[in-house]
Amino acid sequence: MVLTGLRGVGKTVLLNSFRSMAMQRLWGTGKIEARPDQSIRRPIASALHMAVRELAPRHRAPDRIDQFLGVLKAFAIRDPAAPKGxxxxxxxxxxxxxxxxxxxGDLEIDLTELLADAASVASDLAVGIALFVDEMQDVPAADVSALCAACHELSQTGGPLIVVGAGLPHLPSVLSASKSYSERLFRYVPIDRLDRDAADLALLAPAWREGADFEQAALDALYAAADGYPYFVQAYGKVTWDVAAASPVTAADVGVAGPVAAGxxxxxxxxxxxERATPAEREYMRxxxxxxxEPVPTAQVAEELGRKPSSVSPARDSLIKKGLIYSSERGLIAFTVPHFGRFLRAQPA
Ligand SMILES: Nc1ncnc2c1ncn2[C@@H]1O[C@H](COP(=O)(O)OP(=O)(O)OP(=O)(O)O)[C@@H](O)[C@H]1O
Ligand SMILES: [Mg+2]
Known part of the structure; x- marks a missing residue:
C-alpha cells in the first residue's frame, strides 16, 4: 500500500498506527524515513534487523535466525558508501x-533476496513482516526501481512481507516512472483533508473524554480556520482548548485563539x-x-517572473528536491504544504 498526500494530512501518523496494528498481530516491523541522496541499503538493513529481532524470541530454530542475520550483515556491508569495518x-x-x-552489490538482486529470506523467517512463525517507508518520494531513483522489483518478486511468490509507503502526491508518478508495473503493484490511497464530521470528531472526542463540549458556532469557526487539514485542526484546536475557560468552548474562544494559532x-x-529556501527559490514560490x-503550469510561473522557463527551472527542481513543491501532472506544479500560497501572499514583499 502507498499513502499519498500533502504535508500534515496524517501520513506518518497512519504509518505508525499501521505499525502498531502489525505488532499487535505479532508481526515483525521496521520503518525507514527516506532521504534524498541516501541509498536505502543501510536503512533497510536496520529496519529488517529490527523486524527480525521482534520475531527471534518466538522462533524455535535459532540457527534460522542466525542464518538470516548473516545474510543481512552481508547485505548491509555491501554498501559502497559504508566505512570499511x-x-x-x-x-x-x-x-x-x-x-x-x-x-x-546490485541492490535489485540483493534486496529481492533479502526480502525473500526475511519473509521466509516470518513464514516459519505463521506471521508476516511489515516494512514502512516514509517520505518514499525521496528514495533515490535507482533504489526505487530496486524496491519495486523486490516487491514485484514478493508479490509473485506470495511471501508474507509487505511494504507500506507514504509520500507526497507525486509519489505514484515517481514509482511508475521507475517501473511501469508499479501502478498495479501497490494499492494507492490518497489521504486528503478531513470532512466536516471527521474534523468535528477530532475536536469533540478528546473534549468529551474530559467532560467538555464545543458550541456549534465554535466548531463552525474552527472548520473555517483549519479547512479540514489535520495539522491545522490540531494547531487551532490546541490553542482554542488552552484559551477556553469553561465548557462549552465558544466561537469567542476561537476568535481569541485563531490569530495566536495562525501566528x-x-x-x-x-x-x-x-527559511529553507534560497532567495531564488523564494522568488519562484512567490x-x-x-x-x-490551484496547480499552475511552470511556463506561467516563468512568465510571471518575466524570465525564460529554462532560467527558472533550477529553482523549480531544487524546490521539488526540498519537498516544498511537487509536479502534479506534466508541466503543472503545486505547493506540498496546504495554504502555503495564502501564507506567502500575506508576507510583506
Ligand atoms: N489521526 C490523527 N489523530 C490526531 N492527530 C492527527 C491525526 N492525523 C494527523 N494528525 C495531526 O496532524 C499532524 C501531522 O500528521 P503527520 O505528521 O502524520 O502528517 P504527514 O502527512 O506525515 O505530513 P508530512 O508530509 O509533513 O510528513 C500530527 O502531528 C497531528 O497533530
Ligand atoms: Mg510525515
Whole structure:
C-alpha cells in the first residue's frame, strides 16, 4: 500500500498506527524515513534487523535466525558508501556475514533476496513482516526501481512481507516512472483533508473524554480556520482548548485563539519551510503564490517572473528536491504544504 498526500494530512501518523496494528498481530516491523541522496541499503538493513529481532524470541530454530542475520550483515556491508569495518560492528550483528546471498552489490538482486529470506523467517512463525517507508518520494531513483522489483518478486511468490509507503502526491508518478508495473503493484490511497464530521470528531472526542463540549458556532469557526487539514485542526484546536475557560468552548474562544494559532503556524509550519529556501527559490514560490492556489503550469510561473522557463527551472527542481513543491501532472506544479500560497501572499514583499 502507498499513502499519498500533502504535508500534515496524517501520513506518518497512519504509518505508525499501521505499525502498531502489525505488532499487535505479532508481526515483525521496521520503518525507514527516506532521504534524498541516501541509498536505502543501510536503512533497510536496520529496519529488517529490527523486524527480525521482534520475531527471534518466538522462533524455535535459532540457527534460522542466525542464518538470516548473516545474510543481512552481508547485505548491509555491501554498501559502497559504508566505512570499511566499522559499520558491520555498528549494526550490532555478532553473526559472521555469509557469502553468496544478497551481497552482489546490485541492490535489485540483493534486496529481492533479502526480502525473500526475511519473509521466509516470518513464514516459519505463521506471521508476516511489515516494512514502512516514509517520505518514499525521496528514495533515490535507482533504489526505487530496486524496491519495486523486490516487491514485484514478493508479490509473485506470495511471501508474507509487505511494504507500506507514504509520500507526497507525486509519489505514484515517481514509482511508475521507475517501473511501469508499479501502478498495479501497490494499492494507492490518497489521504486528503478531513470532512466536516471527521474534523468535528477530532475536536469533540478528546473534549468529551474530559467532560467538555464545543458550541456549534465554535466548531463552525474552527472548520473555517483549519479547512479540514489535520495539522491545522490540531494547531487551532490546541490553542482554542488552552484559551477556553469553561465548557462549552465558544466561537469567542476561537476568535481569541485563531490569530495566536495562525501566528504559531506562520513561524513553525510555514516559516521554517520558507527559511529553507534560497532567495531564488523564494522568488519562484512567490510567483507561484500570485497565480492562485490551484496547480499552475511552470511556463506561467516563468512568465510571471518575466524570465525564460529554462532560467527558472533550477529553482523549480531544487524546490521539488526540498519537498516544498511537487509536479502534479506534466508541466503543472503545486505547493506540498496546504495554504502555503495564502501564507506567502500575506508576507510583506
Ligand atoms: N489521526 C490523527 N489523530 C490526531 N492527530 C492527527 C491525526 N492525523 C494527523 N494528525 C495531526 O496532524 C499532524 C501531522 O500528521 P503527520 O505528521 O502524520 O502528517 P504527514 O502527512 O506525515 O505530513 P508530512 O508530509 O509533513 O510528513 C500530527 O502531528 C497531528 O497533530
Ligand atoms: Mg510525515
Amino acid at each position: 566499522s559499520y558491520a560492528a555498528h549494526l550490532g550483528i555478532d553473526v559472521p556475514a555469509s557469502r553468496g546471498r544478497a551481497d552482489s 504559531e503556524l506562520a513561524v513553525g509550519f510555514f516559516g521554517s519551510r520558507y 510567483a507561484m503564490a500570485q497565480l492562485g492556489d
